[in-house]
Amino acid sequence: MTQSNQEYARPDVLVETDWVAEHLNDPNVRLVESNEDVLLYDLGHIPGAVKIDWVSDLNDPLVRDYLDKERFEQLMSQKGISNDTTVVFYGDKNNWWATYAFWVFQLFGHTNAKIMNGGRKKWIDEGRELSTDVPQYPPTQYTAQERSDHEIRAFRDEVLQALKQQNVALVDVRSNDEYTGKKLHMPEYPQEGALRGGHIPGAQNIPWATAVREDSTFKSREELEQIYGTKGITPDKDVIAYCRIGERSSHTWFVLTYLLGYDKVRNYDGSWTEWGNGVGLPIEK
Amino acid sequence: MTAESALPPRLGEIVEDFQLAEGSEKLELLLEYARKLPPLPDWLRDRRDAMDQVHECMTPVFVVAENRDRKLVFHFDVPPESPTVRGYAALLEEGVRGATPEQILQIPGDFYQEMGLQDVLSPRRLQGVHTILAYIKRLATKELASSELQSDSSTPHTI
Numbered sequence: 417m418t419q420s421n422q423e424y425a426r427p428d429v430l431v432e433t434d435w436v437a438e439h440l441n442d443p444n445v446r447l448v449e450s451n452e453d454v455l456l457y458d459l460g461h462i463p464g465a466v467k468i469d470w471v472s473d474l475n476d477p478l479v480r481d482y483l484d485k486e487r488f489e490q491l492m493s494q495k496g497i498s499n500d501t502t503v504v505f506y507g508d509k510n511n512w513w514a515t516y517a518f519w520v521f522q523l524f525g526h527t528n529a530k531i532m533n534g535g536r537k538k539w540i541d542e543g544r545e546l547s548t549d550v551p552q553y554p555p556t557q558y559t560a561q562e563r564s565d566h567e568i569r570a571f572r573d574e575v576l577q578a579l580k581q582q583n584v585a586l587v588d589v590r591s592n593d594e595y596t597g598k599k600l601h602m603p604e605y606p607q608e609g610a611l612r613g614g615h616i617p618g619a620q621n622i623p624w625a626t627a628v629r630e631d632s633t634f635k636s637r638e639e640l641e642q643i644y645g646t647k648g649i650t651p652d653k654d655v656i657a658y659c660r661i662g663e664r665s666s667h668t669w670f671v672l673t674y675l676l677g678y679d680k681v682r683n684y685d686g687s688w689t690e691w692g693n694g695v696g697l698p699i700e701k
Numbered sequence: 702m703t704a705e706s707a708l709p710p711r712l713g714e715i716v717e718d719f720q721l722a723e724g725s726e727k728l729e730l731l732l733e734y735a736r737k738l739p740p741l742p743d744w745l746r747d748r749r750d751a752m753d754q755v756h757e758c759m760t761p762v763f764v765v766a767e768n769r770d771r772k773l774v775f776h777f778d779v780p781p782e783s784p785t786v787r788g789y790a791a792l793l794e795e796g797v798r799g800a801t802p803e804q805i806l807q808i809p810g811d812f813y814q815e816m817g818l819q820d821v822l823s824p825r826r827l828q829g830v831h832t833i834l835a836y837i838k839r840l841a842t843k844e845l846a847s848s849e850l851q852s853d854s855s856t857p858h859t860i
Contacts, residue, residue, distance in 0.1 A: 508782060
């Protein structure tokens with residue numbers, strides 16, 4: 417099972433659980449746990465790790481958007497993260513929210529960031545230590561750049577324009593039932609919060625978790641190239657990934673950008689909850 | 702009639718506890734419930750396959766209704782790595798324990814709004830409590846139907 421991360425395009429962004437265990441007391445490293453479930457961290461986390469919640473910490477409370485530069489700087493200060501701190505993200509469900517947090521950090525230019533391969537599950541499966549102590553770190557002075565939305569984030573109108581372009585590859589990373597529009601409603605509740613089911617015209621369906629193994633670690637570079645390449649999601653394209661609200665697609669964004677080294681990959685965080693409801697937006701079933 | 706008066710008494714108290722808790726205290730309270738969800742009783746442990754799965758939940762939630770002389774007790778099985786959903790299941794389990802099917806069907810579908818969890822949880826996370834309530838109502842409806850069919854039977858049974 418062990419393989420060298422050196423085969424990936426950017427091997428430095430991935431660390432293994434062993435590395436994390438050796439750096440628990442490293443003052444230059446801050447572990448950040450990001451989960452889907454807001455209470456999971458409190459049940460036990462890697463000793464010294466802080467929690468960053470995608471809703472309360474990373475989303476703006478009023479506008480459907482991310483936090484701004486000032487709030488990001490405050491958050492970094494509270495979590496004891498300096499501009500030169502190496503931030504290592506990990507979390508539940510194959511690291512999906514960990515890659516989401518990683519992606520938001522990139523909007524602010526915090527490039528000294530890594531993902532712990534295998535996430536919370538692998539750490540626990542290996543029988544490693546968990547703690548319920550919530551650490552407090554001295555506040556830092558953090559200076560962020562203005563949030564940069566144009567390199568790695570795609571907006572609705574850009575996606576609409578992209579439909580006319582040849583060099584764009586759209587990848588829908590939801591389940592096949594969501595992609596085909598079969599699954600939208602459940603009894604009494606609109607499951608996807610969208611009025612229509614289906615996908616953005618021309619999008620290929622590669623469910624996000626296809627990129628990981630049973631133990632939540634990433635598949636080999638060769639396997640990943642095969643998975644994306646055979647569906648036309650190739651490095652020469654301008655790739656846009658989307659899902660429901662942008663969390664699963666940030667995982668795919670991470671895989672394509674850092675493990676496979678694609679130059680131009682953007683995450684459309686409006687995703688299906690925007691596109692499926694948008695007036696005048698074409699869909700395909 | 703206010704929303705609270707339509708709730709089984711214990712559920713009404715739980716809603717009030719959540720109302721009084723502020724900000725992150727609400728999450729701590731939910732976590733306490735997550736911790737105290739009772740384990741499956743012995744007679745169900747080997748029969749988990751016979752329990753109903755709440756398919757709408759992204760988290761695998763299993764639930765069975767036990768009818769003790771027209772008073773319902775729900776048994777839940779929720780993985781520990783989903784404490785939010787466990788917390789909902791546990792507060793519903795405790796809140797409606799011993800209620801009649803009629804009482805359960807009267808619970809307003811949006812009762813949890815009163816708890817103020819929408820301030821600390823995303824809509825998607827709130828969906829869990831909605832889904833589980835809808836599901837136990839479905840089970841209560843089944844119990845009602847079967848108790849009308851066998852109104853002189855006092856044998857406890859499960860569905």
